[in-house]
Amino acid sequence: MAARRYEIYDVFTDRALAGNPLAIVRDSDGLTGEAMQAIAAEFNLSETVFVGPPENPAHTASLRIFTPKTELPFAGHPTVGSAIALYEGKAPAAPDGTALIVLEEKIGPVRCAVSATPGRASFAEFDLPRLPVPAALSAEPELIAAALSLDADEIGFENHRASAWSAGVPYVCVPVAGLEAAASARLDPRLWLDIAPPSGNLIPGAYVYCRETVGEDCAFHARMFAPHDGIVEDPATGSAAAAFAGALVAFDAPVDGPGHHWIEQGVEMGRPSRIRLEVETAGGALTAARIGGHAVRVADGTLFV
Structure with a gap:
């Protein structure tokens, strides 16, 4: 039995108990897709994200994203929430406190810019990996x-x-x-x-x-x-x-x-x-x-x- 860290972030809000809650499971090595889907059903949030090492070492992390019933190739609040969680977990940042984080999702690499202002919630913005x-x-x-x-x-x-x-x-x-x-x-x-x-x-x-x-x-x-x-x-x-x-x-x-x-x-x-x-x-x-x-x-x- 493995012990895996997880965090809950409220996303698209600057205060707790608003926005969209997201479960972020760290240390997802060894989990099958079926296990990830079962864990997402256990959390029963709109989405649960599983963080793994990137295939490209120039990128920050890989993500797999699940609703309680299915896997998604891409989703917005898991992208924003995961980018901020990795940033707050001390991802490398520029002197002005900003960071560029690249997340490998099923849709492809997603570029995220993250920033923080003292006393305020962190903010992340990502380029759409695919135009509508x-x-x-x-x-x-x-x-x-x-x-x-x-x-x-x-x-x-x-x-x-x-x-x-x-x-x-x-x-x-x-x-x-x-x-x-x-x-x-x-x-x-x-x-x-x-x-x-x-x-x-x-x-x-x-x-x-x-x-x-x-x-x-x-x-x-x-x-x-x-x-x-x-x-x-x-x-x-x-x-x-x-x-x-x-x-x-x-x-x-x-x-x-x-x-x-x-x-x-x-x-x-x-x-x-x-x-x-x-x-x-x-x-x-x-x-x-x-x-x-x-x-x-x-x-x-x-x-x-």
Whole structure:
């Protein structure tokens, strides 16, 4: 029986008991994929990450990421949380306190910049390893509304309509009229399969968003449902924000150059989260995007498996 260190970080928040909790298992050598999946089910958080040595010695670490039911090739809050945990575990930093951390995930290397300000939670931002690409979506608004327990006239705002995107993990991005509609959303897993059939071994989650927000400095309010992955609702979803970057550029057509947007999530769950999405466009097309947020350590312990 091995003794393996683990930590719990709350991610996409600068205070404990908010954001999205993440289990980070250190010393994962010797664990099979089946064992990792069982441990993730034991923690029963949205994601559990297993840290191992990198294949490329120039990189910082390798990661395997699991929901309670499946392995993911890439995810946002495990990337941010793991980068900050490694930074706070004394990864090499520049004189100004910043560090570049490269994490090997199934999708490929993910570059993360981490920084800390005395008295404040650490912040990490990573470059999307893959830009979002659209997928076919033929479901009518009436069917999408029924799957989310909403009325058809609550689906869409301005020129935004439901669309499917993936930046490594697939999502259906569903715009809704405002905060009231977002708060009323309840996903029917059976009806959702008629809208979003499996993509490989993953069933696209439902990313519900609106322009109306609770926080004055936020650009969008979001909720994410992925019951088929064992996640009834997620407090903060970086991979969904990465996919949403495609919808944002497609519908809002931002001017060329960089722009950043804060997305609030988890409000209805009592786990308020803030995700920073930065996009760069040229010629009307998305050329780069980054996801960022804070994280704080709330627990650590030993796993005996």
